[in-house]
Amino acid sequence: MITLTNISKTFSTKKETLQAVSPTSLSVKKGEIFGIIGFSGAGKSTLLRMVNLIETPTTGEVWFDGVELTKLSPKQLQKQRPQIGMIFQHFNLLLNKTVYGNIEFALKAAGIPKKEHRKRIEGILKVVELSDKIDYYPSQLSGGQKQRVAIARALVLNPKVLLCDEPTSALDPHTTENILQFLKSINEQLGVTLIIVTHELEVANTLCHRVAVMEKGSIEEEIILSESPSPKAATSIGHLLIEHRNKEQLHHHQKNIELGGVAHV
Numbered sequence: 001m002i003t004l005t006n007i008s009k010t011f012s013t014k015k016e017t018l019q020a021v022s023p024t025s026l027s028v029k030k031g032e033i034f035g036i037i038g039f040s041g042a043g044k045s046t047l048l049r050m051v052n053l054i055e056t057p058t059t060g061e062v063w064f065d066g067v068e069l070t071k072l073s074p075k076q077l078q079k080q081r082p083q084i085g086m087i088f089q090h091f092n093l094l095l096n097k098t099v100y101g102n103i104e105f106a107l108k109a110a111g112i113p114k115k116e117h118r119k120r121i122e123g124i125l126k127v128v129e130l131s132d133k134i135d136y137y138p139s140q141l142s143g144g145q146k147q148r149v150a151i152a153r154a155l156v157l158n159p160k161v162l163l164c165d166e167p168t169s170a171l172d173p174h175t176t177e178n179i180l181q182f183l184k185s186i187n188e189q190l191g192v193t194l195i196i197v198t199h200e201l202e203v204a205n206t207l208c209h210r211v212a213v214m215e216k217g218s219i220e221e222e223i224i225l226s227e228s229p230s231p232k233a234a235t236s237i238g239h240l241l242i243e244h245r246n247k248e249q250l251h252h253h254q255k256n257i258e259l260g261g262v263a264h265v
């Protein structure tokens with residue numbers, strides 16, 4: 001569904017040139033939850049932002065559903081963009097607009113006729129369970145509710161893919177769990193493909209089918225997490241992730257024994 005071929009990004013200032021992402025190739029399948037993990041500064045967000053060309057690649061090609069996005073004119077790209085939604089760590093809501101206004105902003109930008117707005121906004125607010133907050137401003141919402149509004153704003157355009165840049169890093173553990181389960185249901189029930197950048201192993205472990213480990217601008221390895229028995233890892237972050245996964249599975253197994261249930265590990 002998404003293929004990046006030899007994609008790279010170099011930032012140049014007067015003083016220096018920085019290669020944030022070295023030439024990298026990557027494919028994400030339809031319906032997959034794909035994680036990009038790594039330490040701070042590894043190039044994860046830059047790589048993600050090149051998928052929808054918010055960040056223009058220095059080299060390489062981005063393909064989406066058989067269309068080379070990197071070849072499109074700005075106008076043609078504008079037409080494709082609604083298919084790729086995006087959410088951010090700090091939600092990026094417009095503070096002077098209500099929940100309705102924030103979601104309507106996306107509909108306006110995509111050129112959706114005004115007469116459709118209310119019905120679509122009310123519909124998507126039901127999905128994110130925020131119908132009662134339609135006239136609230138972001139400052140009146142909790143972190144989890146803000147992220148749900150951001151998710152609604154992305155989903156109202158019926159995207160095929162949702163790019164998630166550290167979607168739970170600004171949230172407490174309970175709200176994180178809630179948003180992760182919600183993202184999972186978006187994937188399972190609406191069939192939306194997810195690409196998630198995170199430095200939290202918990203997030204990768206809970207959600208992802210497959211992860212790419214990034215270090216210093218390069219993908220060092222890819223790990224399949226949805227398979228059993230446990231995958232192997234080559235990098236130190238990969239090892240940490242597998243260790244974390246195994247611990248979680250052991251915990252789950254023990255809990256099931258305590259409850260007299262059957263362990264699905």
Ligand SMILES: Nc1ncnc2c1ncn2[C@@H]1O[C@H](COP(=O)(O)OP(=O)(O)OP(=O)(O)O)[C@@H](O)[C@H]1O
Nearest residue numbers: 011018020038039040041042043044045046047199
């Ligand atoms: N617009 C920019 N101009 C110059 N340098 C940039 C720009 N955006 C990112 N960088 C640099 O590129 C490198 C990779 O940044 P990026 O944000 O992609 O990393 P990251 O892995 O997502 O890190 P974090 O987890 O801290 O967000 C960093 O050294 C960063 O300082």
